[in-house]
Amino acid sequence: MTGAVPPRSWASRLFEPRRLGRQAPATRVLVYAGLLFWTFVVLFPFYWLLVTSLKLPIHVADGPNYLPFVDFTPSPHAWHYIFVEIGRDTFRPYLNSVIIAGASTALAVVVGSMAAYALARIDYRPKLGTIGLFVVALAAVVVAVIAFGVPWQLAAVAGIAVFVFLARALAGRFRRSVGNGDILFWIISQRILPPVVAAIPIYVMFQQLGLLDTHLALILTYMTVNLPIVVWLMYDFFASIPTDLEESAQIDGASRYRIFFDVVLPLAKPGLAATSLLVLVLAWNEYLLALFLSTVDAQTMPLLVSAQNATRGPQWWYMSVLIVIMILPVTAVAVALQKFIARGLLIGAVKG
Amino acid sequence: MRIRLDRLSKSFGAVQVLHELSMTVEPGEFLVLLGPSGCGKTTALRMIAGLETASGGRIFIGERDVTDVLPKYRDVAMVFQSNALYPHKTVAQNIAYPLVLRKTPAAERDRAVREVARQVQLDALLDRYPRQLSGGQRQRVALARAMVRRPAAFLMDEPLSNLDAKLRVHMRSELKHMQHELGVTTVYVTHDQIEAMTLAHRVAILNQGRIQQLGTPREIYNDPENLFVAGFVGSPPMNFLEGAMRNGAFAGPGFGLNTPAAAHAGAAVMGVRPEDCRTVAAGQGRIEAEIYATELTGDHTLVTCRIGEQFAVVKMDKNYEQAIGTPVGIDFDVDHAFFFDAASQGRIRMPTTPAPQSA
Numbered sequence: 001m002t003g004a005v006p007p008r009s010w011a012s013r014l015f016e017p018r019r020l021g022r023q024a025p026a027t028r029v030l031v032y033a034g035l036l037f038w039t040f041v042v043l044f045p046f047y048w049l050l051v052t053s054l055k056l057p058i059h060v061a062d063g064p065n066y067l068p069f070v071d072f073t074p075s076p077h078a079w080h081y082i083f084v085e086i087g088r089d090t091f092r093p094y095l096n097s098v099i100i101a102g103a104s105t106a107l108a109v110v111v112g113s114m115a116a117y118a119l120a121r122i123d124y125r126p127k128l129g130t131i132g133l134f135v136v137a138l139a140a141v142v143v144a145v146i147a148f149g150v151p152w153q154l155a156a157v158a159g160i161a162v163f164v165f166l167a168r169a170l171a172g173r174f175r176r177s178v179g180n181g182d183i184l185f186w187i188i189s190q191r192i193l194p195p196v197v198a199a200i201p202i203y204v205m206f207q208q209l210g211l212l213d214t215h216l217a218l219i220l221t222y223m224t225v226n227l228p229i230v231v232w233l234m235y236d237f238f239a240s241i242p243t244d245l246e247e248s249a250q251i252d253g254a255s256r257y258r259i260f261f262d263v264v265l266p267l268a269k270p271g272l273a274a275t276s277l278l279v280l281v282l283a284w285n286e287y288l289l290a291l292f293l294s295t296v297d298a299q300t301m302p303l304l305v306s307a308q309n310a311t312r313g314p315q316w317w318y319m320s321v322l323i324v325i326m327i328l329p330v331t332a333v334a335v336a337l338q339k340f341i342a343r344g345l346l347i348g349a350v351k352g
Numbered sequence: 353m354r355i356r357l358d359r360l361s362k363s364f365g366a367v368q369v370l371h372e373l374s375m376t377v378e379p380g381e382f383l384v385l386l387g388p389s390g391c392g393k394t395t396a397l398r399m400i401a402g403l404e405t406a407s408g409g410r411i412f413i414g415e416r417d418v419t420d421v422l423p424k425y426r427d428v429a430m431v432f433q434s435n436a437l438y439p440h441k442t443v444a445q446n447i448a449y450p451l452v453l454r455k456t457p458a459a460e461r462d463r464a465v466r467e468v469a470r471q472v473q474l475d476a477l478l479d480r481y482p483r484q485l486s487g488g489q490r491q492r493v494a495l496a497r498a499m500v501r502r503p504a505a506f507l508m509d510e511p512l513s514n515l516d517a518k519l520r521v522h523m524r525s526e527l528k529h530m531q532h533e534l535g536v537t538t539v540y541v542t543h544d545q546i547e548a549m550t551l552a553h554r555v556a557i558l559n560q561g562r563i564q565q566l567g568t569p570r571e572i573y574n575d576p577e578n579l580f581v582a583g584f585v586g587s588p589p590m591n592f593l594e595g596a597m598r599n600g601a602f603a604g605p606g607f608g609l610n611t612p613a614a615a616h617a618g619a620a621v622m623g624v625r626p627e628d629c630r631t632v633a634a635g636q637g638r639i640e641a642e643i644y645a646t647e648l649t650g651d652h653t654l655v656t657c658r659i660g661e662q663f664a665v666v667k668m669d670k671n672y673e674q675a676i677g678t679p680v681g682i683d684f685d686v687d688h689a690f691f692f693d694a695a696s697q698g699r700i701r702m703p704t705t706p707a708p709q710s711a
């Protein structure tokens with residue numbers, strides 16, 4: 001629709017897209033200089049890594065030299081060490097990282113986007129009283145286990161039973177309820193505290209379960225930690241899909257699942273791609289929780305990198321090699337997903 | 353198929369949007385729901401489609417009570433106010449989707465898609481995506497998607513809004529022809545009275561969730577039930593003069609005229625359409641007035657006259673010319689004047705008012 005054009009502030013004009021070719025030469029030079037500078041800022045660390053991975057310790061100690069063959073003679077010694085001398089100890093964490101980051105990302109994206117879709121389309125009205133009841137039951141279980149030495153399995157089952165019974169008996173009495181917005185805020189609030197505050201309880205939990213230093217422990221932990229991010233991001237994507245599209249499909253005879261797979265998912269592809277990438281990178285680079293939960297068998301790449309800064313001081317050359325091979329798969333995934341992270345997929349759905 | 357609404361009500365929380373809506377749409381009928389923005393037209397249509405639950409009352413399609421039936425089992429086709437095309441599907445895939453869901457064999461489906469695309473002149477665009485289409489083309493895709501199967505009813509929510517004036521006129525006649533050909537019961541929602549008058553077999557006028565009048569376009573125009581209908585239908589709108597009715601006469605500040613004997617006494621409003629009035633020399637009309645402004649609109653002139661503190665518009669010939677401030681008389685046939693009770697807004701029927709002519 002063409003309405004009256006609202007007056008634009010200088011600030012909004014500043015951010016309007018403009019064609020570079022139409023600008024004055026001086027402006028163009030400035031713009032290109034700025035772009036070149038930023039490209040340099042972004043790419044220099046990569047260059048530093050590559051160059052450092054080819055240096056001998058003595059070259060590193062020499063100070064900031066960046067030109068191979070001019071400032072120093074490149075040597076593959078670090079690559080040789082990482083790939084041949086400790087090859088098996090490099091390969092295992094690498095595979096661990098791939099499995100753990102991949103599986104936790106897949107789970108978080110699948111579970112999280114289904115939760116987000118439900119939150120975007122269905123009105124939930126959980127009763128405050130029921131939530132309070134759950135908290136009380138949980139507290140009772142904890143007290144029973146810690147103070148009275150009740151076996152935790154027994155306490156958990158009893159607690160759930162009591163909660164379900166009371167919730168069903170009292171549900172009609174509760175009046176005040178919360179809505180989807182509150183649920184969403186609660187979910188994202190799980191990320192307000194850094195996950196590491198829960199590291200020790202998580203450690204104890206997996207210790208009790210006998211799952212320390214396993215893939216499963218890290219996959220579950222990363223999935224849980226990343227779920228709020230997926231829900232939060234995907235909620236916005238699903239909410240931006242006009243409900244008219246789904247209702248139209250509904251009238252034409254599509255079931256809920258049919259609508260989700262035929263209409264919603266194809267339109268949420270850019271969101272799914274971007275979210276998966278973000279979550280993958282977070283899981284791939286995670287260090288602190290991995291430090292708690294893995295020692296040898298489930299050790300991930302960030303731990304291996306930091307292990308190069310052990311008793312003999314930082315081994316920059318080994319670290320550089322490890323980081324270079326760590327960057328590669330994520331970059332490949334980013335490039336592969338790039339084409340999905342296109343904008344404007346919804347153009348043409350509804351009249352504007 | 354016949355659609356019957358029986359005292360249908362809808363509330364969103366504490367706000368009641370529809371109040372006991374009752375009407376019957378006959379098989380094959382083109383019924384237009386006409387009303388100002390926000391009066392509940394879309395809500396009523398969505399309830400027939402099953403997208404909103406009824407707060408009260410029943411909905412019947414054919415003989416079947418569908419009040420609690422899911423949309424997919426109601427067998428209706430709907431054109432949304434916002435087209436609602438699937439942006440990731442081509443035009444052909446969009447149109448075919450209802451048939452895909454019905455597991456129609458591919459060959460039959462292709463034939464149906466091509467046939468309906470031809471009807472709405474989209475055959476050349478079947479491989480495009482909605483984003484590559486103009487507003488009018490998108491609207492036609494939405495229509496084609498509804499037409500591709502033979503539903504029990506078409507539900508259309510302002511399908512022609514957002515088209516430019518010329519295309520709208522064209523699509524209006526296409527739509528009317530198509531509905532006539534298919535003979536499918538249609539409920540059509542619009543706020544545009546011209547659309548309603550030209551398309552409808554019957555018009556239901558809705559205001560604030562209540563049906564004000566249900567009748568043929570002619571009945572609505574010639575015999576409005578109340579002040580709202582009288583003022584809503586007609587362009588330029590009907591003139592209203594406030595006054596009081598007493599002993600067979602209607603008088604207001606600055607004018608007075610005899611009316612056929614009516615039992616009514618008290619505050620009243622007289623309505624008379626601009627095209628039923630003419631200006632005459634001062635002293636010779638029913639009401640004395642003074643010219644306030646004249647506007648040439650092309651094929652006629654709209655003359656705004658001042659009567660005391662009130663105004664009335666008279667539709668005159670395109671060659672009409674008078675200086676502003678000239679005293680004139682306004683003349684009209686009393687049979688063409690409508691009287692309404694100022695308090696209830698209802699029509700005051702005159703004994704001699706001719707029975708509404710049927711269409």
Ligand SMILES: Nc1ncnc2c1ncn2[C@@H]1O[C@H](COP(=O)(O)OP(=O)(O)O)[C@@H](O)[C@H]1O
Pocket residue numbers: 364369387388389390391392393394395396
């Ligand atoms: N989902 C809803 N929740 C609350 N109010 C609504 C909802 N849908 C419509 N309404 C209200 O109901 C009234 C009628 O809306 P609608 O049927 O869309 O009107 P129309 O189509 O005639 O313009 C409006 O006042 C609108 O604000």
Ligand SMILES: [Mg+2]
Pocket residue numbers: 393394395433
């Ligand atoms: Mg509407």
